Amino acid sequence: MIAGQLKSSSSSTLANRPLPDTDSSPNPLARRRMSRSKTLPRIPRAAHRTQLSLDGLSMDTEKIAKLRRWIMSLITVNFDLEVGPKITSIYPPLQLTHAEAQNIAFSSFPDSSQFEEGSQTHSFRIRSRGLVEGENWDVDAVRPTTVDGFIYGFSCFTRTKDALSKRGYQQTSIVILSHLAYPSLFDTLVCKLAPSFMSHGGPMLEAACHNIANWPDPIPGTALEFGFLGAVLHVELPQAIETQQAMSALAPGRTRETDIQILASICPPDPPIIGLFEAVVSNLWSIWECVVLSEPILVFGPSPSMSSRAVWWLRDLLRPIPLSGDFRPFFTIHDADHTALVNPRPPQAGLLVGVTNPFFDKACRHWPNVLSLGRQPTTQEKKNSSHSPLVVGPPPGWRSTHRRYTSRDRTLLKQLETACRGSEQAKREASEALRQHLTSRTNALLVPLQRYLQTLIPTPSESRSNLSVPARLKAFQDAAFFASLKAHGSPLPFKSSSKQREFYERWLRTPAFGLWLARQEEVVQGVLNGMM
Template identity: 55%
Template structure:
């Protein structure tokens, strides 16, 4: 049996160092094939079809489960029987988590999905402190401190209440067993926090502030935000039994297989979850996000279109800046706002890979603060979500600032200055960017109307916005995939390679920029550029981005794999 251990002092023996200047690319699954991959004359594995939803169902083992629609041919995991609803109050300064045990086989199953659930409390002397993690997880003191500060908002958002947000921290390279800490996937740990604040007369501050944080290696914001929103209120009401039950529920889940649609039982609910084939896949199934979760998408509540209300007419410029790996400072009134917005922008980029660092929520206490925020030009592709007005002053030299929320009418801002949030006023501010592509004015009117409408209209507009930029990301790649198809070895070249046993592996011919632009001039692009000169300049810029380099490497890997398979079949 493994026993949780709250002591972090014994973790300081490791002298591992991290190069803060290096930025690794997030890619949980690098072998999957995105929808925009090359159209080859070989048989590639087809992408999974859209799941059809059928009639509602009940759970034979847990009749109390919430009834939701069930897709056909799903993997099924049931929730375990509920533990007695006994409220356990943690003693002051401790979470009580050290009394929980977990078997090694259960631990291994839990770790397929999460690293652990952290309980973070506010200490009057030390600030936010990790009071325990279950299952027990090896963390360096600096990692624990990073998680603690990022799990709390920078400033109070309400008198009493709760909110969910997410963050991403760089993971240290450690030489320890996988039982203490699973091996990294993309070099980052993702945190999904449920922060709550309620009045407590026994506290010196008059409030109890606590965050419950799912720590994971999987960049699945929609999934883990849903888990956090279910778990947080139940833990607040019933204490540690909910934590133990939640982890045992997760242990019953099937493996997180790329491309699978699974049914996950969790604390009396059943979640239908669609996992992407790879990190850069577009999850296009249009569904009710409450009953069918697209794991890698941004959370859909509140409707994302509201985040960009003050910048609706600039969304095409914002998309271009994200594609061109331009650094953007994203300012919001809460971590919930910034994390949802950054995951949304990352989602709109698919199937183009992200080559820069993304931080859904970032504070001055982050260990990477001096590396990411300094007097030097910001790093390429950096998306930084902040709420502290300090960043407005320290990032004056950044080229782009996106401030989330509704535009404040000038007369309102002057008359009610006490109600205006600190920081830049909502809207899009850029020093250098000039738009290349045309806006969709029909969609823009729909978005503007939806922001004044009801919830259903806002959700519908959010889906329309998502489809629109998914389409534009695909259209951007069409001229490139067309040209790359000319670089694939011909059947005669393949046959010649088979006869020459000394030749190396078959691969794409080298990418030639001049040849690509000649092809672009002849065939054009379906992406509606404002002029042919702007089209040429846009592609010239994109071919110089690290994102293009990653995309090209992925296509070469796909082609080389298919060619090898073809040779193996014919030999």
């Protein structure tokens, strides 16, 4: 990778990511169904970054249709001194409105002063928008329909020194646009694609698109194996977008160096997530409660890599509870939804917004929860503060009006605190233990509700008593539920019985509860209809 090392220690760098070498040649005897020769074109290594040219690059209509089962297009964005970030190519061509193109361009670049030189990945989520009056599509290519009304972008931004540039450096982002919310999968792809593109230019976009077009259909709940630029990807797709994927579902090890194992819907696991939350380790149980209670949270990070990973990780904790609020892994003041999401009014329920611009610290001062990522400086670092880089925005920590209902797991807390001072492997193990612990709490939250829901399902005798009326789930009654909760309790370790009741009273008022109940009614009704 020509981009070299990233100078900001707070960032997630490609240099520190476990990426397979695109020029590696695995032993032919060890090859499986996918091999380098099938996924990576033989292109001589360039001595420097080539200028982008899409001349001669093409895909037929059938290939594009297959490609768009997985992604919309690959986009390159450069910095223009007059207009800022600007889309310079879209391959294959894709219909974008002016508002979408501007959103993508600004979201693909860091909105942060902490980035100096190197490469860094992050992701964003923007609203899909229709044409405004007087606007026409500039291409005929029809894009895939979004599942939830949003477009997901996965960007690798690279800054390199360039003596010919007025600013002294060149800035480029490679972006994968998709209608699928698979952050771990697409983060892996853009980490592979970006350094290859920076070395070889436009042909790598064509190679990547042809690789993806040859993949099987993205059928939910399947485990797939496919090739991408010399690597073999073992990818497990979730059964549904609200399905919680488990790391234990993956095979215990790679069969060779170029094999990559991925749970598509989770936050990218490297580097270990605990590093982002080092300053708020003791507050993680409060943060989890805010997520499941649909409280809005502003997530401030020194870099878009940190903020976007944190938002994806928090969003994952909500599963299997349906997503009821909006979430933006990386959000800028240029986003078309800026005034709708950030204004003097109380923030929307369940809103998770990742930012890097210190403007948001002031604009969101009235928000009930602000999470600032990173770690507190040590005593020695404070003494040497004159030599430390300028820190903008809120200091690392948790500012909240929330009062915790449940008890912490003291054993896990000690493991997390020790891991923050330990090795990379200790951090990785602690990060997975934390995820398993908090997702198990999300499932435990639902146990009293599922228990009560069982009492609402009509018995066979009740169903047969009136065959003229289809059997239906009985109405949810708050008083009956709380009587059941008092009698049977909850697996969650509440501080007291009054805290337990107060927590569930709040949860029943969240939009998440309404969605969850509607989904349960659909499932039960389908079973009852099948019995008729």
